[in-house]
Amino acid sequence: MDRIRKKRRIHFNAAEIIAIGFAAVIFIGAILLVLPFASKSGVSVGFVDALFTAASAVAVTGLVVVDTATHWSTFGQVVILMLIQIGGLGFITMGTLFALLLGRKITFGRRVIMKEAMNKITANGVVRLAKSILILTFIVEGIGAVILSSRFIPIYGLGKGIWFSVFHSISAFCNAGFDLIGNFQSLTPFVQDPIIVLTVALLVIVGGLGFVVIFELLEKKNLKRLSLHSKITLSLTAFLLVFGFIVVMALEFNNPDTMGNLSFGGKLLSGFFHSVTPRTAGFNTLPMNQLMMGTIVITILFMFIGAGSAGTAGGVKITTVGVIIATIVSTLKGRKETESFKRKIPRGLVNKALAILSIAAMWVIMVTFILSITENADFMTILFEVVSAFGTVGLSLGITTQLSTIGRIVLTITMFVGRIGPLTLFMALAQRHQMPTNLAYPDEEIMIG
Template sequence: MRNWLPLHGYQSYQRIQRTGLFRASPPVILAAGFLGLILMGTLLLSLPMASRNGISATNAFFMATSAVTVTGLTSVEPAIAFTHFGQIVLMTLVQLGGLGFVTFAVVSAIMLGKKMSLTHQALALEALNQTSVSKIQKTAFSVFKLSITIELIMATILTLWWWRDYPLITAIYRAIFHAITSFNNAGFSLFPNSLNQFLGDPVTVLVITASIILGGIGFSVLGDISQKKRWSSLLTYTKVIIMGTLALNLTGFVVIWALEFNNPHTLANLPWHSQALAAWMQSVTSRTAGFVTLDITQLHDSSTLIIMLLMFIGGGSLSTASGIKIGTFIILLAAVYSYIRHRKEVVLFKRSVSSDTIQKSLALLLANSALIFLGVLILTTLEELPFISILFEVVSAVSTTGMSRDLTPQLSTASQLVLTLLMFAGRLGPLTLIYSLATQQRSRVRYPETEFQVG
């Protein structure tokens, strides 16, 4: 074995020398690409022209990671700490991280008329959640066109609405920034205290929440809807995600409103229409977007727990949202329901779900739960802070939500670095897990069953 390791390493070195390529799996290449974006963003945000009074390298790295992973957690206030150049860098990192650098690479390659190598095809398939190479170009262009179109529409509406209170150039700039960050489910804002000043503003709240939902529902769902336009013709997955999104948003809206109705620090002193807007905003934004119109630190613990559940679930697959994803959550619920009803198959809309899909969903649930547990364990060791605040911050980082109980700026450098790792793992971890499950070799050996007690 000692002789084999150096030989293997030498052969790998020779192969890299001959081909000039690393034989890495798509998740490794994707992770390297995201890391490259983060490092580039760190350098740009560290420039004197990017900040008003200068920020540390740690803060620059944290903000770049938060932007690329479309999280929105902040160690410094973007509206105060960064110049226009720094804010544009942050906005660009969010766009690249949200849509994925692979999508931009594929679109660029197509526009230049270049053929994709097998390595690049595998990378694009993994990033765009496709199984057919023939669909890569169509999906990449759909993602690009849908994103730009939705962002332009949202930016236009916000510009016209905010023009009443701000100069036109300021209104345009802030509208574009918030259209990009909301569609990409990143919680960065150029207003103090996020969107608190728009608590009772129906246009701002409804536009921002619509942008969050469209960005988080998934491009495959949006594409299916645009092509078929009839409920009966939609794919089972599309129907499940639409109904799941509606159910989660409405349930969160009703529960948060009911729990906070008598809280004098949040909803109690507001007129009923402002209460409704605030509860709706809080429900939608908890699905990995991170904007707030209420003081999160003043919420009841019960409301905080509901928000953490919504953050943990997240949005749809092939979207700008993270979390375990709505599809995973619904599959697990359906599996439990089938077990309780003594059914051998898990059925959704008269279609059975494969055992591989159920196992993948369970693996994602356990992997994300383990990541949260590990993060909380480390932070509670490093910091003497309220447990619920640490748990909230960790769930927000792993689900790349970006909502905060004002804890992140108080954390030590070591704890902030832990959060950056959690954001990175939360964005790329599920992808790596799915890839490892999809590429594992099937064993032909079958073993006899054994009795095993659970529950």
């Protein structure tokens, strides 16, 4: 009998455990948020909206169907903040924290799962890395909260000011984009406040670089000695920040509905901030629905790209795009192998990057098609919302609260897929039914291009 039970026992691979774990956290968060006392009115928000909010928090997205400040009670806001922290660090890392606090041993199986969750090549050193991630996170979030408190406390008072500082510091570092300013304003009232704008922007950048890059910068302190991963991440991050700043400044500088009436310093701050936040942060200091069409297009591109791997950001990841760019350049130069920074990138990694980009594009197209049927909005507004959900960004042109029930459910799934990673999710499903094979097929050329 025991043998039969052992045979029937289901074994989950690492990708499945990550997907199931995130889904479980979202479901628990939804149950807590659907409680009547989670809302200030004492009336339950309903399960669909609670599920949407929980998914948005765990996926560190920031899309909201009800205003975070005015709708949720203190209990509801605390639940959302906890979900953001778990989602930003990953439930595996948070689970490791509790295991360490309880003095439990981290088994090899858990280390393998941690390796997958952290995007590491091997399981060596994952526990040490998890400890370092937790320490770094709490230090950076603490520093951010202290700096923000210098502005929020004078404005909102001691208690509320401290709560605002902690909430926005965690939300910024985790690239979540949730805010407590109220009435769906995000950070627009502080568009010309350098302390708040720059602090939030720096927290977003640090969280979006990825923990591997941050630790390499702290340890090696020499750009030439960095790994190829860190070099690609830093170089493309710098390029996108500069490129985004130039584009936004050029398009919005004289727009009376956005930057036109700001001081020159305010324009510089808002231009820089908008080059940072579309790459998965979700805060905004400019009214999104008043942006020029060119700015909206470049924002969609930035949201789709995202930021660094093994961090708190979403999108297809900047390293994925970097590998594809390197492949294109190498092909144009007539090289058989993909090269970058005088290093050869393995063919398997190139194939993985192409798969991620292709699956992501197909998912965005499919969801955009569905919402174009279910929602009463123009194509660009729907596409913006879908890419924002998939890239776990949280920016919106204003249709989130108007979504139908079907639209909310579809975007909830999209945020989940975006946070897990489309390749990880589909591999979890595909590998369950994959049959082992040692077959090797012959090569055959086809015509392309």
